[in-house]
Amino acid sequence: MTDSTADFAPDLPPSHIEVPEATATDLRRLDTVRNDLLRVHRGLLEAERNRYEKQHGRIANNSAFLQLVINDPWFDWLRPMGQMVLLIDERTSDKKQPLGSVEANALFEQALALLKADADGDAFQRLFLQSIQSSPELAVLVRQVAKGIAGL
Template sequence: MPGDHHMRAHLGNLSRSLLRLHKALLDSERVSYERVHGRIETSGAFFQLVLGDAWFAWLRPLSQLMVKIDELSEQDEIEDRTEMTVAIDSIRTMLTPSEEGDGFGRHYYDALQREPDVVLAHAAVRALLR
């Protein structure tokens, strides 16, 4: 299909933008975590916290969606456009900041309030989701 190349390129751009956003969110959360718990000594220790500590749990659904987008962008042929649409819609829904509640949207809202890098990365991802 002629649209597949364009779609894969778009997914690749989205994937890279999400990676920047994810890194900005991790950096922001690390600073907040260290304010409360003290310095994280090594990248390995930080990685273990990201994987296992409740502090970082809110970021895991984003990580899972990023893996999905990566897999889709690496396919030779896009077999299932529905799967792709669902993944992109899920990202769009997830990256909706909310002042209410205590789920992803609230944590995301807080990160956007305190971290200019998150705001810039968010804007880049939103532009690709239009």
């Protein structure tokens, strides 16, 4: 697991305790969650690009935008969403330490919690709320994704 995803890593049981592996259903659900989170992440990136351009002027092209997302602190708040997607990728593809069913459920819960905007929360939750309040399309998408994850 990379340092970038360490904040989202569920507590793993000690290695001497056998835990049931995630089922094929768990893995399909996580794939759906991953794809849904990517859709939300793309929507957040677009909303944040619009907000950035209103304050700093037009971004020349997608390459320049990518460099801003990677390097400009303005976009740091978006990292938890990307980190969650990466964590799901890492854990579902780890052959040395297969994903357990308890860990899979923890990932579902973390993904759902990530979709909760909160004016009194951390930087991600506050700016997430601002983004969905300023974009009705994004708000609808987030609601659909959260409902889908909760119903999986």
